[in-house]
Amino acid sequence: MGTPKEEEKKPEQSNTVAFLLIIIMIGLFLLLIGEYDKQPEDANVYIQAGHEGRVFGKTGSVSQYGREMDWNVTVANEATRVLRNAGVSVIRAAADHKRKSNVQLAISIHFDGSKRVCRAGASVGFSRSSNRSAVRAWKRLYSPIFPFRWMRDNFSKNLSRYYNYYYTNASDAELVLELGEISCPEQARWLKPRLRKLGRLVAYFAAQRIGASGVAKPRF
Ligand SMILES: [Zn+2]
Secondary structure (H helix, E strand, C coil): CHHHHHHHHHHHHHHHHHHHHHHHHHHHHHHHHHHHHCCCEECCEEEEECCCCCCCCCCCCEECCEEHHHHHHHHHHHHHHHHHHCCCCEEEECCCCCCCEEEEEEEEEEEECCCCCCCCCEEEEECCHHHHHHHHHHHHHHCCCCCCCECCCCCCHHHHCCHHHHCEEEEEEEEEEEEEECCCHHHHHHHHHHHHHHHHHHHHHHHHHHCCCCCCCCCC
C-alpha cells in the first residue's frame, strides 16, 4: 500500500521542481539585467550631490541654516544644468549611484559640519597625486571668493579615502569639494544665499578643466 502513495506524490514533486526551476531562471534573468545595467557609463563630467537619497546612515550635516544634503543637491543641480546647456555631458549622481563611470572630471559636492562650530571651512579631497593640478586650480578659483578658512587638503579620511572614488575613473581628476561649514553661522549665512551661484562656479571650473566653452564665470 505504501508504494502507490509514493507514486501519487510524484507529480506534485515534479511540479514543485519545475516551479523552483522557473523561479531560479527568472532570478538569473533579473541578475543578468542588473549586471547589464551596471556597465560603466561614459560622460564628460560626473557630479555627485553628497548624501543625496539616503534616509539613514551618513545623511550629512544639519544646522539651523539647513540640511547639507539639500544644499549639495542645489549646487549639483545648478552645476549640471549649466554644463548641459553648454553641451557638456554630465552623469548626475546621488550618494549611492554605485555604478562605474569613465569621465574626464568627477566632483562630489559637500558642506562640512563640525561639533565645535567654525572649526572647519572649505577643503578638498582627492586620492591621487595626478589630481593635484585640478586641486590647485579649484583653490585658485574659490579662495578669492570664499571669505573664510580653509582646511588642509585631505584633512580627513572621508576626503582622502572617499568611498565614491571606487566608482569614478576620471582622466583629469576626481575631487571632493567641501564648500564651507554649514554649522558655522558666519559661513552658513554667507553660503546659503549663494548656493546656485556656487553651482555655476563648479560648472565654470569643470568647463575650464575639460576645455569646454560657453560657461561664464559667475560674479560674487
Ligand atoms: Zn557631507
